[in-house]
Every structure is written in structure tokens, then in C-alpha cells.
Amino acid sequence: MNAAELRGVSYVYSKNTPFCKVAVNNIDIAFEEKIVTGIIGHTGSGKSTVSQMLNGLLKPSEGVVLVEDKDIWSEPKKIRNVRFAVGLVFQYPEYQLFEETVYKDIAYGPKNMGLSESEIDERVRMAASLVGITEDMFDKSPFDLSGGWKRRVAIAGVMAMRPKILILDEPAAGLDPRGRDEILSRIVEYRRSTDSTVIMISHSMEDMAVYCEKILVMSDSKPFMYGTPAEVFSKSAELESVGLAVPQVTKLMTELKARGYHVRTDIYTVAQAKAEIARLVKEGAVC
Amino acid sequence: MLKDITLGQYFPGNSFLHRMDPRMKLILCVVYIVLLFVAKGITSFALIVLFTAGIILASGIQFRTIFKSLKPLIFILIFTTILNLFWNAGEDGTVLLKLGRLTIYLEGVIRALLMSLRIILLMAGTTVILMYTTSPISLTDAIEQLFAPLNKIKIPVHTFAMMMTMALRFIPTLLEETQKIINAQKARGADFESGNLIARAKALVPILIPLFISQFRRAEELATAMECRSYRGGEGRTRMTVLHFSSRDYIAVLAVALLFAGILLLNRYLPFYSI
Known part of the structure; x- marks a missing residue:
């Protein structure tokens, strides 16, 4: 079974204005369940649009988005439930932190789900330990932390909702090499321990090669290539033709x-x- | 959703209006506003409508975009219309309808229509002339130069212009950032649409706090970047683009002058239901 699927999906930004721009054009993509899939592509190739359509932040101009074989827009009023099932971590998520303490910030998502106090507590602790946040940090202000730790708090905030599909947009951007490895391996760890699906957007071929089981290459608003890292990276000439490198x-x-x-x-x-x-x-x- | 706000947004282009000198546009825009208040009767308003339609066509901006920018005015328009509808025309007014103690006169209806039209034209005309076809940078440039004489009485015109440039420059950035934060919080299940007023106000906290923090950070970074390039205000500063009046600007002056004359004439000889 596929965890999520786009069928015949197009998305146009600022329709009917001079700024009109086609972000993705009639694409079909299937994301396999219970693996880490990486999406690579140039800036403007439609990666971020795809990720935002998967959790219902953007409604496709055409086509259907299926999550666990269900059209997510069949009941537009219940779109929030889709967002709990498909967690999305934006680029530079540390800029979304707002609570007084680390604990409260991680608890924001689960609280919005309407869970019980004990359930929230359990999830916050689980998410925190998954990204390496220890209990003595719970009462600190997230704004006093360093960039890398802020990022972990923000990622934990989404993990705490325990989404079946976790999408991350450039989770390692702007981190030092050690921070990169640490965050990426913890994301893989999340996938393993919760038996979920992870979709990761990145620019780094090296990261993709190490952490992803399947890679989707996007170019020009369309999927360009899909396969295991070995399959994708064996076609270096084709990758270079769309401005990417092995x-x-x-x-x-x-x-x-x-x-x-x-x-x-x-x-x-x-x-x-x-x-x-x-x-x-x-x-x-x-x- | 926030991106749909077109108020005060520049549409890049290469039309007659786009290529005019921003100083002239600013001056003519003021004249245009004055004209709207000089105009009295249906006939002079009709002339301004024609003129406005003409400049919209000349600007290459779609009418749809203009209508969209008028949306926020809807409450003011309804309010104005209702207030003026019951305007008392006095003894020689034509009574249209009597609702108990309220009387609606034909003059009142026309007055209501013209007043609303005035507001619509005010918005449509100024946005097309200034906002849509003039980049914020050249607009503040124009303001700075037009107000330069104030430097003599120790008003730091350049500083104000710079502040304005920066404020205008960051409006789209701010909107984009707000949208990003809204999306991020929505992805964590934030709900801005349901609940009572207090619940909704509370739901804004997760947006406002990150927004404030990022704006302060941005201001600090910008100040540092400016100081690194030895910015010290306007004294002795030269410009990369020096503004020049061209034949285009004189044609525009002529057009507005003709409009002015037309309105004065119509006001005097064909005032038809003047307000």
C-alpha cells in the first residue's frame, strides 16, 4: 500500500493575476509506506508545494491527494485531522517557536488534537527523547537555546503529534555537519520506532544517499526520476542534465x-x- | 490567503504610466484627488469615470485586480450609501418613497450614488496611478525630492524617506513571513476559524510572537548591514538614477489640465443634480 499518493495533481500560485505561476503540473506520485523517501530538486521545482499539498495546507487546483487511500479533500471541514496524520516540518522550523518553555511548545500540537493531559505528557516525553532533549531542558525558554537545539524542539513539536507520515522540508539546512547527522539519524529513528513513513526534502545528495531508501528527483514542476539511491545515482548524466549532481x-x-x-x-x-x-x-x- | 491582499502592491510593467516620472505622478495624483472633490454633478463624475477608465487601460492593469482591491471598502461604501440615502432635499426635492418618518428623495439617491462613486474612484485612481504602477522605491524617491525644501527648516527628509522605503519594502516580506508562520502553526493543528472572540484572539498568539521576534531580528540585521556599508544618512549622497521629466510627463499634465477644465465647465454649465 502507498502511504500517500498524488493523482493528476496541478497547483497554480496566484491564479488569474500577473504573478500566476504553475508550481506543479499534472503529476502522479506515490509515496511508499514505512520507508524514508527523499525528494531532491532545484529551487522552484515544486518540492515544497508537493509537501504542503500532502497535509492539506494547499488545495490542489486539479487532481486528488490520497492519504492512506482516502481523498483528503472529501470532507474539507475535517482537514485538520489530515494535518495530524501528516505532520509537516517547514524549512527553518525554529522560527515558529512561541511558548515560554520547551515543554509547552512541544505540547502545542498534541493539545490542539484534544488529547488528555496524561496522553499529552507521554507524547511530549517521547518526542523529546527521540530528538535528544533531556528533561532538565523542559522548563527552559526555547528562545535561550542555540539554533540547533531550537530546531530539535520544533521538530519534536511535530513528532509529538505522532503523525503516520512525517514530512520534513530541509530539516538539516544551516546546521553544522555533526548537527546534520544527528538530526537526520534521529528522524530515521522516529520512523523505525513509530513504524511510520518519512518524506524528506533536501538539497544534499550525500544526506539522501545515507538516509533515504527511495529518492524522488523533481525537475521543472514534474517528477523526473524515482528509485533507490543506487538506481538514481547510477544515472549521473541524466541528473546533471537537470542541474543536479551525484x-x-x-x-x-x-x-x-x-x-x-x-x-x-x-x-x-x-x-x-x-x-x-x-x-x-x-x-x-x-x- | 494573505497574498491576495493587493492593496499597495506594485505590478511590474512597461506601460505609459509605469514609465512616467514618479514625482509627476505624485503631483498629478494629488490634483486628481482635488478634482474628485471639485466635481459636483453627474456629468462631471461621468467625465472622471471615463478618465479613470482611460488610465486603467493605459496602465495595463486588469480591471479584475482593481475590483479586488476595492473589496475592503465595502463597509464604508454601504455606510455612506445608507447615510446619504436619507439626505433631506428640502421643499423642492422629488419624493421617491415614504417610510414612516423617513423620506427618500431622488436627490438623496443620486447623492448616495455619487458619494460612493467618489470613494471608489479615489481608491481606484490613486492605487492605479501610485501603487500599482510605481515601485515603492521610486515613490519614496519622488517624495524625498519633492519635500527636499523642508531640509532648510531642519526636517530630516532623507531619514524619513529611508524609513518609508524600508517600511514599504518589507510589507511583502512581512506578509510572506506571516503566511509561513500561519502555515507552520496550522500544520501543528492551530485553529483560527472556530471558537468565540477570546478563543480566536488567543489563537493569534502563536503567530504574533514568532512574527515579532523575527521582525526585531530583521531590524537588527538590517541596521548592522547598513552600518557595515557606512550609511550615515543623506548628506552628500548621490543617486544612481536621476529623475527626469520627459514628454510623457507633459502629456499627462496636459491630460489632467484638460480634465480639470472639463470638470469646471461641466460644473458650471451642465451641473445636472449637483451634490
Whole structure:
């Protein structure tokens, strides 16, 4: 089963004005359930529009959006329930924090769901521990935290709603390398521990290669390619034709091969490259 | 939803109005407003309607956009119409309808219509001349230059103009940011539509706090960026684009002068139900 699906969906911004712009054009996309899917594409390729349509913040100009095989716009009055089922973390989510304490801010979503006090408490604690927030931080003001921690609080705020599908728009943008790895691996951890689906938008091929099971490449308001990281990154020429690049390690391996070393070129993470080069050294092909 | 507010938004273009000198547009806009209050009868209003339709056509802005910008006026319009409808024309008025102690005169109906028309034209004309076809930057540029004589009496015209430029410049940014925060809170299940007044006011807190914080941050960053480039106010500052009057501007002056003369003549010789 697919976790979410777009069928024949188009979206036009500022319709009937001089600023009219087609963001996505008659697209069909299916997001498989219980995996981490990555969406890559250039600025303006329609990634963010897709993510906002999935949780009902934008209503498609044409076509249907299905979440768990149900048209989310069949009952427009109940669209809030869709937003609880499909959690969306925007780009730079730390700018949405507003409560006095970290605890209260994480509790905002569950509170809006109308859950009981004990249920809210349980969810806040779960979400906090998932992103690495300890209990002694609960009473701090979120505005006193550093950027990276603010981001964690904001992500926890969405995780606390325990959405079946969690969508994140550039969750690691602007973080240092360690912060990136930490946040991304915690998102994968969320997926595993709650048995949910994660959709992640990113510009970083390296991150995608490590953390995603499937990758959707978007270009020019349309899906361009879909497959496992190995499948997608093996088509480097096609990626380059739409202005995207394969991970740097893949480039390195291709270059090594071109210089006469017998290495695999379907390598897209540093760990794989390390193993491959170690094999090469062991076999004595390099002196 | 917030993006639909077109009030005070610039539509890039290359029309006659777009290419006019902003100083001239500002002056003529003031004249246009004066004219709206000089006009008295149906005939002179008809002339202004024609003129306004003409400049809208010349600006290349769609009529639909203009109508949309009139939407916020609806309450003022209803209020004006109702108030003027019961205007007492006195002894020689033509009675149309008697509702108990209230009497509606033909003159009252016409007065109500013309008053509403005046408000509509005021909005439509000024937005087309100034807001839609003049970029905020060139508008404040024009204001700064027109008010430059005030520098002599120690009024820091440049500083005010700069403040205005920045305020105008950040309106779209602010709207965009507000929309972003609204979306983010909606994604967390915020509900702005239901509940009583207090509940709704409370629902705004999650929007206002992040908005204030980001605006203060932005102001600070902007101030730093300006100081880094040694900004010290207007003294000795030269401009990248120096404004010039062209034949286009003189044609516009002529058109407005003709309109002025036409209205004065119609007011005097064909006042037809003047108000």
C-alpha cells in the first residue's frame, strides 16, 4: 500500500493575476509506506508545494491527494485531522517557536488534537527523547537555546503529534555537519520506532544517499526520476542534465575507474567507498 | 490567503504610466484627488469615470485586480450609501418613497450614488496611478525630492524617506513571513476559524510572537548591514538614477489640465443634480 499518493495533481500560485505561476503540473506520485523517501530538486521545482499539498495546507487546483487511500479533500471541514496524520516540518522550523518553555511548545500540537493531559505528557516525553532533549531542558525558554537545539524542539513539536507520515522540508539546512547527522539519524529513528513513513526534502545528495531508501528527483514542476539511491545515482548524466549532481564519493569512484582502477561505481556513501578502497588495497591493486 | 491582499502592491510593467516620472505622478495624483472633490454633478463624475477608465487601460492593469482591491471598502461604501440615502432635499426635492418618518428623495439617491462613486474612484485612481504602477522605491524617491525644501527648516527628509522605503519594502516580506508562520502553526493543528472572540484572539498568539521576534531580528540585521556599508544618512549622497521629466510627463499634465477644465465647465454649465 502507498502511504500517500498524488493523482493528476496541478497547483497554480496566484491564479488569474500577473504573478500566476504553475508550481506543479499534472503529476502522479506515490509515496511508499514505512520507508524514508527523499525528494531532491532545484529551487522552484515544486518540492515544497508537493509537501504542503500532502497535509492539506494547499488545495490542489486539479487532481486528488490520497492519504492512506482516502481523498483528503472529501470532507474539507475535517482537514485538520489530515494535518495530524501528516505532520509537516517547514524549512527553518525554529522560527515558529512561541511558548515560554520547551515543554509547552512541544505540547502545542498534541493539545490542539484534544488529547488528555496524561496522553499529552507521554507524547511530549517521547518526542523529546527521540530528538535528544533531556528533561532538565523542559522548563527552559526555547528562545535561550542555540539554533540547533531550537530546531530539535520544533521538530519534536511535530513528532509529538505522532503523525503516520512525517514530512520534513530541509530539516538539516544551516546546521553544522555533526548537527546534520544527528538530526537526520534521529528522524530515521522516529520512523523505525513509530513504524511510520518519512518524506524528506533536501538539497544534499550525500544526506539522501545515507538516509533515504527511495529518492524522488523533481525537475521543472514534474517528477523526473524515482528509485533507490543506487538506481538514481547510477544515472549521473541524466541528473546533471537537470542541474543536479551525484554525491562526491560517486564522482570519486567514477574518476578512479577512469584512471584504470577496478572499483565499483555504484557507490554513493563514504562508508561504501571506504570498504571498496580497503578491498582494493588489500588485493594489492594499489601500491 | 494573505497574498491576495493587493492593496499597495506594485505590478511590474512597461506601460505609459509605469514609465512616467514618479514625482509627476505624485503631483498629478494629488490634483486628481482635488478634482474628485471639485466635481459636483453627474456629468462631471461621468467625465472622471471615463478618465479613470482611460488610465486603467493605459496602465495595463486588469480591471479584475482593481475590483479586488476595492473589496475592503465595502463597509464604508454601504455606510455612506445608507447615510446619504436619507439626505433631506428640502421643499423642492422629488419624493421617491415614504417610510414612516423617513423620506427618500431622488436627490438623496443620486447623492448616495455619487458619494460612493467618489470613494471608489479615489481608491481606484490613486492605487492605479501610485501603487500599482510605481515601485515603492521610486515613490519614496519622488517624495524625498519633492519635500527636499523642508531640509532648510531642519526636517530630516532623507531619514524619513529611508524609513518609508524600508517600511514599504518589507510589507511583502512581512506578509510572506506571516503566511509561513500561519502555515507552520496550522500544520501543528492551530485553529483560527472556530471558537468565540477570546478563543480566536488567543489563537493569534502563536503567530504574533514568532512574527515579532523575527521582525526585531530583521531590524537588527538590517541596521548592522547598513552600518557595515557606512550609511550615515543623506548628506552628500548621490543617486544612481536621476529623475527626469520627459514628454510623457507633459502629456499627462496636459491630460489632467484638460480634465480639470472639463470638470469646471461641466460644473458650471451642465451641473445636472449637483451634490
